[in-house]
Amino acid sequence: MSGIEAAKKLYNTCRDMDIEETMELVLNAETEEEGEFFSLLSDFILQRKQREVIAQKEF
Numbered sequence: 799m800s801g802i803e804a805a806k807k808l809y810n811t812c813r814d815m816d817i818e819e820t821m822e823l824v825l826n827a828e829t830e831e832e833g834e835f836f837s838l839l840s841d842f843i844l845q846r847k848q849r850e851v852i853a854q855k856e857f
Contacts, residue, residue, distance in 0.1 A: 817844055 799807075820840035827833035 812839055813843070813846070815839075815843055817847070 823836040824833055
């Protein structure tokens with residue numbers, strides 16, 4: 799599997815995670831760099847959820 803294919807698979811796996819799962823990843827990261835990666839993932843998921851709420855005018 800190429801790096802591009804792996805990244806696309808990672809995206810499809812992670813895009814529907816909930817914020818609690820990503821926060822658990824951040825808190826249990828084994829390295830600072832891993833924590834930063836999971837933090838970015840958490841930010842992405844939170845921003846996506848915020849866009850959905852705004853689009854539905856549920857705020």
